[in-house]
Amino acid sequence: MAENIIEQHLLQATKVVESQVDAEIERLANMDQDEMDVLRQRRMDAMKREATQKQEWLQQGHGQYSEIPDERAFFDECKKSKNLICHFYRDATFRCKIVDKHLTLLAPKHLETKFVKIDAEKCKFLVERLRIVVLPAICLVKNGKTVDYVVGFDDLGGTDDFPTEMLEWRIARADVINYSGDLLTPPIAGQSKKPSSILGREQKKTIRGKADDDSSDEDDW
Numbered sequence: 170m171a172e173n174i175i176e177q178h179l180l181q182a183t184k185v186v187e188s189q190v191d192a193e194i195e196r197l198a199n200m201d202q203d204e205m206d207v208l209r210q211r212r213m214d215a216m217k218r219e220a221t222q223k224q225e226w227l228q229q230g231h232g233q234y235s236e237i238p239d240e241r242a243f244f245d246e247c248k249k250s251k252n253l254i255c256h257f258y259r260d261a262t263f264r265c266k267i268v269d270k271h272l273t274l275l276a277p278k279h280l281e282t283k284f285v286k287i288d289a290e291k292c293k294f295l296v297e298r299l300r301i302v303v304l305p306a307i308c309l310v311k312n313g314k315t316v317d318y319v320v321g322f323d324d325l326g327g328t329d330d331f332p333t334e335m336l337e338w339r340i341a342r343a344d345v346i347n348y349s350g351d352l353l354t355p356p357i358a359g360q361s362k363k364p365s366s367i368l369g370r371e372q373k374k375t376i377r378g379k380a381d382d383d384s385s386d387e388d389d390w
């Protein structure tokens with residue numbers, strides 16, 4: 170019974186979409202030359218605006234993953250870019266290098282967003298203000314306001330070898346990049362979430378987030 174109701178709703182929805190498509194096709198088919206010229210001009214204007222916006226982003230350093238020196242630079246970047254992704258890292262934390270690899274790949278793909286990183290040891294005031302206690306930490310900023318954080322790898326499958334698409338999906342859920350995929354379903358849904366080391370062996374952590382061999386993965390401040 171329930172399946173029949175769902176099928177009926179899907180059928181009705183399909184018919185509505187088909188009728189809308191048919192109506193749009195008919196409208197385009199009946200357009201005269203003047204209307205076609207207006208439509209073409211609107212499209213050209215939109216393309217010019219997109220090209221201008223792209224050029225502005227590139228001039229602001231979008232399209233690349235770069236390092237900023239201090240807290241003042243962080244606030245400057247927040248003012249200049251509507252969307253900002255900032256990785257708080259530490260050289261001694263191995264997993265920060267994994268994040269670097271993925272953000273380097275994502276930056277040229279998403280020109281609409283500025284991708285930067287900052288040494289957490291050189292911006293203690295900012296770290297405290299943003300309440301960052303575990304590294305790696307990715308701060309997601311929109312319109313000058315922090316909207317979300319990606320802390321450690323728990324949201325990325327709990328493994329060191331997560332795909333770049335997984336981080337892209339997680340960032341997209343904060344609406345700081347353009348994303349055409351399904352925000353409700355992660356790219357690696359259904360895969361094992363058992364934590365693992367990028368070296369292929371599981372490492373036990375102490376309560377402060379450090380491995381038993383004292384090599385830093387996810388570190389508390």
